[in-house]
Amino acid sequence: MSRPAPGASAATVLELRGVTKTYGQEPAVVRALAGVDLAVAAGEMVAVMGPSGSGKSTLLTIAGSLEDPTSGEVLVGGMALAGMSRGRRARLRRRVIGYVFQDFNLLPGLTALENVALPLELDGVAVPRARAAGRTALEALGVADRAGGFPDQLSGGERQRVAIARAVVGDRRLLLADEPSGALDSVNAGEVMRLLHEACRRGVAAVVVTHDAQLAAWADRIVLLRDGRMTGHTSRPSGPESLLLPEETR
Amino acid sequence: MSVPHVLLALLSQGPKYGLQLREEFEAGTGEVWPLNVGQVYKTLGRLERDGLAESDEADQDGPQKRYRITAGGREALAAWLRTPPDLSSPPRDELVMKVLVAARVPGTDAHEVIQAHRVYLLELMQQWTRLKEGEARDDLGLALVVDAELFRLDAVIRWLDAAEVRLARAAAEPPRPASVTSAAAPQLRRLGARR
Numbered sequence: 001m002s003r004p005a006p007g008a009s010a011a012t013v014l015e016l017r018g019v020t021k022t023y024g025q026e027p028a029v030v031r032a033l034a035g036v037d038l039a040v041a042a043g044e045m046v047a048v049m050g051p052s053g054s055g056k057s058t059l060l061t062i063a064g065s066l067e068d069p070t071s072g073e074v075l076v077g078g079m080a081l082a083g084m085s086r087g088r089r090a091r092l093r094r095r096v097i098g099y100v101f102q103d104f105n106l107l108p109g110l111t112a113l114e115n116v117a118l119p120l121e122l123d124g125v126a127v128p129r130a131r132a133a134g135r136t137a138l139e140a141l142g143v144a145d146r147a148g149g150f151p152d153q154l155s156g157g158e159r160q161r162v163a164i165a166r167a168v169v170g171d172r173r174l175l176l177a178d179e180p181s182g183a184l185d186s187v188n189a190g191e192v193m194r195l196l197h198e199a200c201r202r203g204v205a206a207v208v209v210t211h212d213a214q215l216a217a218w219a220d221r222i223v224l225l226r227d228g229r230m231t232g233h234t235s236r237p238s239g240p241e242s243l244l245l246p247e248e249t250r
Numbered sequence: 251m252s253v254p255h256v257l258l259a260l261l262s263q264g265p266k267y268g269l270q271l272r273e274e275f276e277a278g279t280g281e282v283w284p285l286n287v288g289q290v291y292k293t294l295g296r297l298e299r300d301g302l303a304e305s306d307e308a309d310q311d312g313p314q315k316r317y318r319i320t321a322g323g324r325e326a327l328a329a330w331l332r333t334p335p336d337l338s339s340p341p342r343d344e345l346v347m348k349v350l351v352a353a354r355v356p357g358t359d360a361h362e363v364i365q366a367h368r369v370y371l372l373e374l375m376q377q378w379t380r381l382k383e384g385e386a387r388d389d390l391g392l393a394l395v396v397d398a399e400l401f402r403l404d405a406v407i408r409w410l411d412a413a414e415v416r417l418a419r420a421a422a423e424p425p426r427p428a429s430v431t432s433a434a435a436p437q438l439r440r441l442g443a444r445r
Contacts, residue, residue, distance in 0.1 A: 049372075051411065194383060208378050213407045214400050217375035218383070224368070234373045 002073050012078070013174050013205035014063055019072035021058050021228075032058040034228040035072070040207055042173065045200040047219035048209045055228040056209040057178055063207060064097055064176045065089050076174060094123045098167030098204075100177035100196070104159045106151040106166075112158075113147040115139065116166045125170075137165035141195055141200075144237045157188045161195065168199050175199060175206040181215060193218035207231035253285065254293050254302075258319055258327040261303055265318040268294060282395045302326050345406065349413050360417050364410050371410075375403050 002017040021033040033055045040046050043073045048056050061067040062074060065081050074081045078093060084092070098119075117134035121127060138144045141161040151159055161184065167175055177196060181189030193208075194213050200206050200220075208219060216222045222234040253275075260266060260274050272290045276283070294317055297303035302323035306316045319327070345367060352363040378399050386393040 122445050175413070190382070197383065213372060213375060213404045214379075217372065217379040217400065220375070222376070232369050234369055234376060 005037035005039040007041075009041065011041040011043075012039045013042050013076065014207065015073075015075040015078075016059070017073040017075070019059075019062060019069045019074065021055070021067070022070045032064070033069070036225075036230055038207075038223065038230070039076075039173075039207045042205050043200055044201050044221065045197055045206045045208065045219045047216035047222045048207060048225055049087055049211065049213065049216045049222055050225035052211065054225040056211075056225055057063050058228075059225065060176050060178050060207060060209050063174075063248070065093055080117060086173065091123070094119055095170065095178060096172060097174045098169070098172040100160075100163055100167045100175065100180040102179040102182045104151070104163045104182065106163060108151050108160060111148050111160045112143065112154065112165075115151070115162060116169050119166065120170050122217070123170075134165070137169040140168070140199075141165045154232050156182075156184055157191060160184065160188075160192050164199065166191070166197050168204060173204060174205050177206065177208045178213075179210055180208060180211075186214065189215060190218070208245060252330065253289065254297055255327060255330045257290070257293055257297065258302060258323050258330075261317055261319040262324060262327060265306075265315050265316050267314075278391045279395060282392070295431075297323065299328070320355070346409075353417055354385050361414060364414050364417075368407055368410050371407050375400055378403070 003069040005012075005015050005017050008015050012221065017039075018040040019033055019036045020031070023030045024030060036055075036059060038046070038059075038148050050056050058067070062069050063076075065074070065076070068082075076096060081089060081092075093232060106112075107118070110118065113131060113134050114168050117127070117135050120130035120133055135144060135147060138147055138161075141164055143158055143161045143165065145161070146154055146158055149158075151162075154162065160180070164180075167177075167232070175196065180196065183194045187210075196206055196208060208215070210216050223230055224232040256275055256278075257271055260278070261273055266274070268290050269287065271294075272285055272287050275285050275290075294303060294305075298305060298317075298320075301320060303317050304320055305318075348367070349360065349364060352358050352360040378396050382393065382396045382400075388398050
């Protein structure tokens with residue numbers, strides 16, 4: 001078994017150990033990730049920042065078990081994905097991992113509530129129970145009153161709230177988001193990050209990929225990626241109090 | 251920041267005492283810009299001298315004095331609000347200077363220098379964002395101030411990103427003939443001289 005990622009502990013929900021991903025064959029190999037270590041704990045929000053082509057999205061698809069690493073290991077809830085059967089992995093994706101996409105990906109023929117309850121129903125949860133859980137998720141995101149609305153009847157901000165509700169519905173423990181604020185204006189984009197951060201406060205671990213520093217700043221930790229390597233990270237931020245002291249006393 | 255004009259703005263809402271002006275000034279700017287009471291009275295004295303504000307009791311100084319804006323004060327305030335601040339010449343930015351210097355000091359990895367500043371700026375942005383998440387939710391003044399700071403820091407990070415790309419490109423390309431750079435130099439010197 002490979003070495004644990006720095007910072008990994010009992011509360012770690014997602015762990016990447018020396019993850020490498022290459023595409024293509026020699027001599028035209030593209031190295032998307034080169035030995036990435038990352039541990040994300042329950043209740044923690046990590047933002048992954050980097051220029052385009054830095055490997056951000058690859059990191060997310062590998063963390064979500066949508067793709068396999070070329071080498072290295074991915075553990076979700078302490079269990080290595082590599083050893084799991086296809087069926088078990090699919091179950092993990094449905095039950096434990098929630099995804100938020102840039103373009104929302106809501107199904108147009110379903111109401112907001114039906115969209116949110118769908119992953120649970122697909123997983124075999126009885127419809128009334130799935131809908132009740134869906135309603136709870138919509139309430140937590142402040143859009144319970146839009147439960148009966150179809151996606152095209154919702155505003156951009158409401159659609160994204162519904163998409164986040166769908167990602168956290170039930171007992172999801174890992175939230176993966178790729179540029180989750182899409183084309184929203186900066187105030188609404190900030191609102192999306194606030195909601196994701198609140199979900200983390202309720203115990204979810206989240207990885208948010210973004211190129212936008214203002215959105216990344218919502219995270220507890222920011223990891224910088226470049227050419228497939230982690231080149232730096234922020235420390236856990238201190239409180240904002242120091243910003244409010246007059247300059248001469250700082 | 252123009253303290254006199256912000257005081258005029260507060261007085262435009264109705265007559266006020268000096269201490270009250272200080273409290274409202276600080277509350278209105280999200281308490282990010284502290285103002286001492288001496289500064290308030292000194293500024294009020296100047297506004298009165300210039301006919302932009304007047305007080306009830308001309309012979310009494312201190313906290314008992316109530317100030318109100320004059321017609322001239324309203325005009326000065328309206329003109330100030332619509333006059334763009336002078337942003338025509340670049341400020342002498344220490345960070346810009348450090349990156350320029352890092353690119354020239356032998357044995358210095360400019361990318362490492364840039365990365366150190368980037369991480370620091372992101373940490374600052376995280377702190378401001380915590381403020382936005384907490385107190386600034388119900389405080390419009392503070393929310394606006396925090397947004398302004400976040401956009402400013404964001405712009406600095408974007409500049410670092412661009413600087414990194416430029417440095418990488420310059421390292422990969424052969425140096426250009428000197429005549430290309432010297433053609434732009436007089437223009438740059440003029441920009442610098444304006445300050």
